[in-house]
Amino acid sequence: MSDEKVRVRIAPSPSGNLHIGTARTALFNYLFAKKMHGKYVLRIEDTDLDRSSEEYKQNIFDSLKALGLNWDEGPDVGGQYGPYKQSERFDIYPKFAQMLIDKGYAYECFCSNEDLDKEHEEAKAKKIPYKYSRKCLNLTKEQKDELKAKGIKPSIRFKVDYKELVFNDLVKGELKFDTSLIGDFAIMKSNGTPTYNFAVVVDDMLMKISHVIRGEDHISNTPKQILIYEALGATVPKFGHLGMILAPDRSKLSKRHGATAVSDFIKQGYLTEALLNFVALLGWAPSDGVEIKNVDEIAADFRINEISSSNSIFEYEKLNWMNGQYIKKMDISKLTDLALPFLNKYDTSKYSRDMLERIIEVTREPITLLKDLENDTQYFFEEPKLDEVKELLSTDLSKKVLEKFKNDVKDYDFNNEEEIHNKLADFRTYFKEQFGFKPKETMWAIRAALTGRTRGADMVAIIVILGKDEVIKRLNNV
RNA sequence: GCCCCCAUCGUCUAGAGGCCUAGGACAACACCCUUUCACGGUGUAGACAGCGAUUCGAAUUCGCUUGGGGGUACCA
Numbered sequence: 259m260s261d262e263k264v265r266v267r268i269a270p271s272p273s274g275n276l277h278i279g280t281a282r283t284a285l286f287n288y289l290f291a292k293k294m295h296g297k298y299v300l301r302i303e304d305t306d307l308d309r310s311s312e313e314y315k316q317n318i319f320d321s322l323k324a325l326g327l328n329w330d331e332g333p334d335v336g337g338q339y340g341p342y343k344q345s346e347r348f349d350i351y352p353k354f355a356q357m358l359i360d361k362g363y364a365y366e367c368f369c370s371n372e373d374l375d376k377e378h379e380e381a382k383a384k385k386i387p388y389k390y391s392r393k394c395l396n397l398t399k400e401q402k403d404e405l406k407a408k409g410i411k412p413s414i415r416f417k418v419d420y421k422e423l424v425f426n427d428l429v430k431g432e433l434k435f436d437t438s439l440i441g442d443f444a445i446m447k448s449n450g451t452p453t454y455n456f457a458v459v460v461d462d463m464l465m466k467i468s469h470v471i472r473g474e475d476h477i478s479n480t481p482k483q484i485l486i487y488e489a490l491g492a493t494v495p496k497f498g499h500l501g502m503i504l505a506p507d508r509s510k511l512s513k514r515h516g517a518t519a520v521s522d523f524i525k526q527g528y529l530t531e532a533l534l535n536f537v538a539l540l541g542w543a544p545s546d547g548v549e550i551k552n553v554d555e556i557a558a559d560f561r562i563n564e565i566s567s568s569n570s571i572f573e574y575e576k577l578n579w580m581n582g583q584y585i586k587k588m589d590i591s592k593l594t595d596l597a598l599p600f601l602n603k604y605d606t607s608k609y610s611r612d613m614l615e616r617i618i619e620v621t622r623e624p625i626t627l628l629k630d631l632e633n634d635t636q637y638f639f640e641e642p643k644l645d646e647v648k649e650l651l652s653t654d655l656s657k658k659v660l661e662k663f664k665n666d667v668k669d670y671d672f673n674n675e676e677e678i679h680n681k682l683a684d685f686r687t688y689f690k691e692q693f694g695f696k697p698k699e700t701m702w703a704i705r706a707a708l709t710g711r712t713r714g715a716d717m718v719a720i721i722v723i724l725g726k727d728e729v730i731k732r733l734n735n736v
Numbered sequence: 737g738c739c740c741c742c743a744u745c746g747u748c749u750a751g752a753g754g755c756c757u758a759g760g761a762c763a764a765c766a767c768c769c770u771u772u773c774a775c776g777g778u779g780u781a782g783a784c785a786g787c788g789a790u791u792c793g794a795a796u797u798c799g800c801u802u803g804g805g806g807g808u809a810c811c812a
Contacts (some may be wrong), residue, residue: 269807269812303812374810386738453809453811453812458812473806474805478741478808502806504804506746539761540748543760547750547759568804569741570747574764604757623774624773625774649738682769701771711773713774717772
């Protein structure tokens with residue numbers, strides 16, 4: 259093992275909210291850094307000014323932080339290799355581009371978009387793979403000056419020579435490319451800003467990134483980037499390419515499949531812990547078979563070379579199950595804090611904090627999303643509507659049960675929950691022995707009268723939370 | 737079109753030549769528990785894409801086919 263410090267980065271482009279796939283890439287970078295005791299940096303790739311926005315940038319920050327994927331260096335926290343926003347680094351790219359020109363690795367190109375479009379069309383018509391014609395490769399100084407005098411601003415192209423390029427991918431293994439298939443590609447746009455491939459390499463080099471872990475949609479960029487590293491005389495980092503996350507129809511996960519942004523998931527009531535845990539399982543498997551694990555546990559067990567190299571499909575079933583598991587286990591005070599925003603259509607002020615926690619405690623069991631709480635806690639806040647249980651309440655059984663319950667409950671000691679529990683048990687036994695009513699039928703009658711439903715939280719808890727006055731009031735309303 | 741990546745139950749995966757009559761998780765189904773829904777427990781069903789090759793032996797190696805994904809920009 260070398261002494262080289264492990265430095266990884268996550269480099270989102272602020273042209274949309276933080277995508278769940280980007281979040282997974284961030285997670286794997288974070289896990290790797292943690293496991294290797296390295297640094298994890300955030301860099302904002304906003305070279306495309308038109309598509310980048312402050313709002314998206316903020317969403318990316320917020321989402322990453324909500325997930326707990328905090329960075330060691332980044333635009334807001336700084337670091338010794340900043341700035342960490344590409345738009346603030348525009349002055350450094352031209353220098354390196356010039357250096358490449360001077361060394362003969364790059365050249366100025368005066369072709370217009372129309373010229374280039376024409377080349378594309380011709381290649382298409384001839385059914386041959388497109389490669390830049392190199393029309394501007396051998397322009398003389400006079401020709402260039404003339405063009406510049408006309409006001410034409412050149413782009414800068416990297417000169418790609420034939421070479422068999424091989425690199426060892428951390429997750430895919432040995433990858434080979436024939437660079438003669440790659441045309442001379444642009445590294446600087448005519449407007450003076452760098453292209454993606456160039457900016458990434460310059461930044462990763464300057465930020466001393468040791469391992470580049472990213473989606474496999476970048477595989478075909480990798481040979482270009484390696485060529486640039488070599489021309490720059492820089493150390494080539496190790497690359498690791500992760501399979502993509504696909505929608506159930508095997509297409510790219512996009513908005514039409516539902517939520518794609520981390521913030522969307524949070525809005526629906528997914529817990530960030532569950533989201534992270536679930537997404538980690540897309541491509542990675544725990545060595546002990548225990549799937550529910552927090553980030554620290556996952557990091558300790560993380561082996562980048564054992565990540566699955568295939569794509570995986572994002573299915574909600576397991577995420578939902580996992581979210582439910584986290585909801586059941588979460589500290590009740592913390593859960594209540596998270597749940598309250600989903601209850602804002604109710605007047606929650608009628609209950610004390612303790613009582614609110616109690617309400618969440620007794621309703622959390624069957625839910626998969628925090629959003630479900632809105633419906634499941636309704637009867638604690640509002641008078642029940644009896645429409646759906648009308649039939650149930652009109653049976654002979656229900657009438658018998660409620661008549662007795664109405665009478666008995668007056669004597670219940672609402673400060674003694676255990677006693678209520680026992681009395682209800684006796685109550686069920688009484689009806690079973692006297693009339694042969696099934697215990698659940700007996701309880702259904704009470705539940706329907708008190709909540710307007712046939713399912714819900716524990717009956718004893720409901721009675722205690724509602725309180726004697728409210729219970730009697732609701733009983734009288736039937 | 738060309739280049740690249742990938743291929744085990746419906747889904748996520750374990751599996752690095754004999755431990756595999758392929759294991760686990762979610763979902764499904766059945767039963768048990770039970771004051772409802774759930775949780776939990778037990779069990780059932782369910783996969784090595786196809787074809788060749790190597791080998792005493794292949795889910796595991798190699799090739800081809802097929803299928804899926806990605807790329808092919810002065811987007812990132």
